Every structure is written in C-alpha cells, then in structure tokens.
Amino acid sequence: MRLLHVVPTYLPALRYGGPIRTVHALCRALAARGHDVHVFTTNVDGGQDSDVPLQRPVDLEGVKVTYFPSSLLRRLYWSPPMGRALARQVAGFDAVHLHAVYLWPIWAGARAARAHRVPYVISPRGMLVPELMRRKSRWAKAAWIALIERTNLERAAAIHTTSTVEAGHIAGLGWKLPPIAMIPHGVDDPPAPSAAPLSPDVASAIGGSAPVLALGRISWEKGLDRLIAALPLAPAARLVIAGDDADGHAAVLAAEAQRAGVAGRVTILARHVAGADKEALFAAARVFAMTSLSENFGLAAFEAMRRGVPVLTTADVGMSEIVRDAHAGLVVDTAPAAIAEGLNALLADAARSRAMGETGRALVVAQYGWPSIAHRMETLYRSLGDVGAARP
Numbered sequence: 001m002r003l004l005h006v007v008p009t010y011l012p013a014l015r016y017g018g019p020i021r022t023v024h025a026l027c028r029a030l031a032a033r034g035h036d037v038h039v040f041t042t043n044v045d046g047g048q049d050s051d052v053p054l055q056r057p058v059d060l061e062g063v064k065v066t067y068f069p070s071s072l073l074r075r076l077y078w079s080p081p082m083g084r085a086l087a088r089q090v091a092g093f094d095a096v097h098l099h100a101v102y103l104w105p106i107w108a109g110a111r112a113a114r115a116h117r118v119p120y121v122i123s124p125r126g127m128l129v130p131e132l133m134r135r136k137s138r139w140a141k142a143a144w145i146a147l148i149e150r151t152n153l154e155r156a157a158a159i160h161t162t163s164t165v166e167a168g169h170i171a172g173l174g175w176k177l178p179p180i181a182m183i184p185h186g187v188d189d190p191p192a193p194s195a196a197p198l199s200p201d202v203a204s205a206i207g208g209s210a211p212v213l214a215l216g217r218i219s220w221e222k223g224l225d226r227l228i229a230a231l232p233l234a235p236a237a238r239l240v241i242a243g244d245d246a247d248g249h250a251a252v253l254a255a256e257a258q259r260a261g262v263a264g265r266v267t268i269l270a271r272h273v274a275g276a277d278k279e280a281l282f283a284a285a286r287v288f289a290m291t292s293l294s295e296n297f298g299l300a301a302f303e304a305m306r307r308g309v310p311v312l313t314t315a316d317v318g319m320s321e322i323v324r325d326a327h328a329g330l331v332v333d334t335a336p337a338a339i340a341e342g343l344n345a346l347l348a349d350a351a352r353s354r355a356m357g358e359t360g361r362a363l364v365v366a367q368y369g370w371p372s373i374a375h376r377m378e379t380l381y382r383s384l385g386d387v388g389a390a391r392p
Contacts, residue, residue: 006086010067098122215243243269
C-alpha cells in the first residue's frame with residue numbers, strides 16, 4: 001500500500017518523545033513490511049526551525065519524510081506549501097493517517113483526502129479527553145471543534161485510539177462517529193549497553209536507595225503533584241522526576257515537595273534525558289510511577305515494563321488496563337493515600353515486585369513489538385476502502 005501520514009512535527013534531532021517517536025516507529029515498521037510510507041510534516045522545532053531539507057523527501061529508516069516551512073501561525077503549524085502539496089498528491093495514496101487534532105495540517109489533510117475520495121484515519125493522540133479540554137484553551141478548542149474538528153472526525157473512515165480509556169472518552173462525545181479502532185502503541189527493544197559515562201546529575205540521582213521513577217514531560221497534566229503528596233505516607237519512597245520541563249512546572253513541584261516536608265526525598269532532573277542516562281534511570285528504578293490526570297496511553301510506563309520494572313499507575317492512564325490484566329504492577333486510586341499504599345506495597349516486597357516486572361517484560365516482548373502493531377494497523381488500512389469518502 002502507498003500510505004501518507006500527516007503529523008505537525010516529526011523527529012527534529014530525534015529529541016522529542018511520546019507521539020513523535022511512536023509515529024516514526026509505526027511508519028518504520030510499516031515500511032519494513034513492504035509498504036511505501038510517506039510523511040508530510042513541518043520544520044517547526046519549538047521556537048526554531050529544524051535544520052532539514054524542505055519540500056523534498058528525506059529517507060529516515062525507510063520512511064520518506066517531506067518537511068514544509070511554516071512561517072506564520074506557527075502554533076497551528078500553518079504551511080501553505082504543505083496545503084498545495086496535499087492537494088496535488090493525496091490522490092496517489094491508498095490511505096491517509098492524520099496524527100493529532102486542533103492543528104492546521106490535520107484539517108488540510110482531511111480536506112484533501114475528502115476532496116480526492118481517499119479514506120483517512122485520525123489518531124487524536126489523547127487530545128479529546130474532556131478534562132484536558134476543560135483545563136487548557138477551553139474556548140479556543142470548543143470553537144475549533146465546532147468549526148472544523150467535528151467534521152474531520154465524523155467524515156473519517158476510522159478513528160484510531162491507543163487504549164479503551166481513550167476510545168471511551170471519544171465515544172462519549174455523542175457525535176455520529178465512524179468505527180473506533182483500538183490499537184495500542186508498540187515499544188522498541190532497549191538499546192545495546194553503552195560505555196558512555198553518566199551525566200553527574202543522573203549518577204547522583206541513582207545513588208543510594210533504589211528510587212521510584214517518574215520519567216516524561218514535567219507538566220501539570222502528568223499529575224506529579226499526586227506523587228509528591230503521597231510521599232509523607234510512604235516513608236521508604238525516594239522519588240526521581242526526570243524530563244523536559246513544560247512552562248516551569250518543575251519549580252512548582254519543588255515548592256510542593258518543600259511544603260510537604262519531603263524535599264530531601266525528591267530529585268527533579270528538569271531536562272531531556274536519553275541514551276545511557278535514560279537506561280541508567282530505568283535500571284536503578286525499583287518502581288515506575290505514572291499518575292497522570294489523563295494519558296491516552298503512557299509510553300514511558302510501557303518502556304519501563306519492557307525493561308522489567310513494575311509499574312504503579314492510576315486508571316486515568318490508558319495503558320493501566322495492560323498493567324492490571326498482566327499483573328505487571330498496581331493500578332491505584334488518585335488519592336495520595338491510595339498512591340502511598342501502592343508504593344508501600346511494591347517497596348516492601350522486593351520478590352513480588354520483581355515477579356511483576358518480569359511478567360510485564362514477557363508480555364511486552366510477546367505481544368507489543370512494533371512489527372505486530374504495524375500488522376494490526378495494516379489490517380485497519382486495508383479495511384477502509386472508500387468508506388471515509390462516502391460518508392455524508
């Protein structure tokens with residue numbers, strides 16, 4: 001099949017996490033299965049531009065990626081050259097896969113696909129969770145949904161979610177939606193051991209007792225304040241929070257730890273962590289914790305499972321259902337007392353925790369490699385026909 005994926009930004013210096021990494025991993029796995037996989041994206045890299053060739057395909061591990069400039073309305077990733085390319089080229093693809101909502105490339109991709117009667121799939125990537133819609137840019141999102149996004153979703157051939165939690169949120173919107181296909185993320189194997197020296201802050205963070213690790217973007221959405229609030233009730237827990245700092249939230253968490261009297265047991269590494277540093281944090285962790293307000297999947301927790309680390313999570317995290325079904329950790333309530341109880345249970349029984357970690361590792365290896373996930377996505381694409389184009 002000839003497949004086009006449209007994503008607002010894609011692999012700038014390979015330093016972004018979550019959605020961008022998983023989109024590339026999926027595209028790479030589809031290309032490995034023999035598909036002709038193309039990506040249309042912009043050169044937006046935060047407040048800068050990626051140093052990439054523009055408007056011609058670049059081969060990234062078998063995926064043909066075309067970057068387009070975005071000079072104005074960059075928060076929406078507006079790119080007239082991409083719009084023109086979509087209008088010219090979409091008709092030559094068997095299916096279009098749009099990753100995200102609320103952003104101009106998704107609207108442009110959906111419009112072009114409908115115009116040429118090419119079926120398209122939308123992956124909202126957790127951006128249609130009611131709680132997050134209420135708490136961030138509520139009125140702007142409501143207007144965008146009314147004017148653009150509802151039509152994009154209702155006229156898609158399918159909507160892709162990565163968890164039943166996310167699927168339930170979307171179904172609850174009550175719109176006239178196409179079929180919702182739940183296909184989880186896959187996970188890459190850990191890299192080969194590296195001889196690279198650890199950064200001093202990481203070496204210091206993993207010294208002493210094995211920590212509880214929270215790895216990912218440091219943001220209010222991640223519910224890290226819940227973990228800090230639980231620490232007074234979990235005296236054996238030492239917490240390491242690591243990841244890119246969103247809007248100065250690391251300072252807010254440091255102040256929370258001070259007020260709770262647990263600052264001595266909280267280490268915050270407010271920076272991007274990768275390579276040997278990331279693997280050292282996973283290797284040292286006794287428990288991986290993810291207590292997000294909402295998480296459509298929870299890739300970092302999945303990566304922890306792949307490495308044999310037991311996971312403590314809340315039901316708001318999409319992959320919590322996998323943790324629960326596999327007995328790969330504990331799924332707890334969001335109250336600090338419940339989180340503390342879970343931490344205490346995992347830290348008190350090392351043998352049980354190790355068994356949970358190994359159970360999670362075995363499950364991920366057996367069922368959630370990217371080749372398996374790509375096969376499931378391929379089956380979805382082949383089922384589409386021209387359903388999206390035919391929808392009224």
